[in-house]
Amino acid sequence: MTKKIVVVGGGASGMMAAISAAERGASVTLLEPNERLGKKLNITGKGRCNVTNNSNTEELLANVPRNGKFLYSAFSRFDGQDAMAFFEELGVPLKVERGKRVFPVSDRSFDVSGALERRLKKQKVILSRKRAVRLLIEDGAVRGVETEQGTLPADAVILATGGVSYPATGSTGDGHRLAVEAGHTVTPLQGSLVPLQEEEGGVCRDLQGLSLRNVGLTVFEDNKKIETDFGELLFTHFGVSGPLVLSASAHMRYFGKKTYRLEIDLKPALDEGQLDKRLLSDFEKYANSDFCNALNDLLPQKLIPVMVARSGIPKHQKIHDVTREQRQSFGRLLKHFSINIAAPRPVEDAIVTSGGVKVSEIDPHTMESKCVKDLYFSGELIDVDAYTGGFNLQIAWATGRAAGFAAAENKE
Structure with a gap:
């Protein structure tokens, strides 16, 4: 007999689960x-879609700080290379960029x-625009989904509704x-x-709108260095x-219990000795200028008053008159x-939800x-989430694949 399966949620993992179950008949x-x-899928990677990461199981697990071991089986059967093969077979040519990030x-x-x-x-997956209101459960097994417009009987149900981040994309917490x-x-x-919120009385509000490229960033947890990275950041009003x-925020998981500080290296290409030579050169050029007017070659205009x-x-x-010690x-x-x-921004502002079904x-x-x-999740x-770089979408593909295949199997 053909199994009837209802997948709740048409995002990345829901579509993969539906395809996988249908492939199994x-x-x-x-x-x-x-x-x-795929409303949220369409805005990932600034609209470019970081499809996956060209990594094997061990590399994928190393980028999942929360409950990574749970994903070992799913990743073993569908890793980053499998995801690439899957999408290229669907007619989406892919390319690999820095950090093994994969894009169309x-x-x-x-x-x-x-x-x-x-x-x-x-x-031949049937697409329905109905919203699931509750699960129909009898004798410890799911038997269908009640929607706002009636009941859909099912032999199995896969919940793939996403988290609660980006609620405008339909992530409502259902x-x-x-x-x-x-x-x-x-x-x-x-x-x-x-995004991250600065403590009261900080400088970010004065710098809002300033984007810094090619800077280093180090995260300190209770004054202990826990992460260093390189790239682009933006100052905002908060x-x-x-x-x-x-990326850094994924390492900062104990707000309220621990303190966090970011350190930005504005000149990561120069060590302190090389930077001092650069300052000497600039200071010679502007020897007769006021300090506040001598930094235009070194820093963006908006940053100068804060640095001074x-x-x-x-x-x-x-x-x-600037001394060697001052320099x-x-x-x-x-x-x-x-x-x-002080804190992360509210979960609604996040790309990914941390936490979920245990x-x-x-x-x-x-x-x-x-x-x-007969109830499945993907x-x-x-309750799994990963760093940036295509790893969260890889979780969606691998768990969706596993749930779809398993739900479609006829159990004895």
């Missing part, structure tokens, strides 16, 4: 109230979501509610890959954002520009619930 209905599938050659996320939609149609109603535990939800900061204030050097002190101290400031972080309540091989028979709904 199931009759699949995909529930997605949004006007289009076209740099268009719509090419990825479009290929998935075509595959869904080819597999999946967490349905999971709790089915007897599951949902761990506390917070943002990961999220603190800092940009690719470098979003932090340096402790009087802004109208003539450059020829070297200023050099250290350029290499260690610090920002004290992994100990899910079979890691099949993604089936240990609480309710993607961001589960």
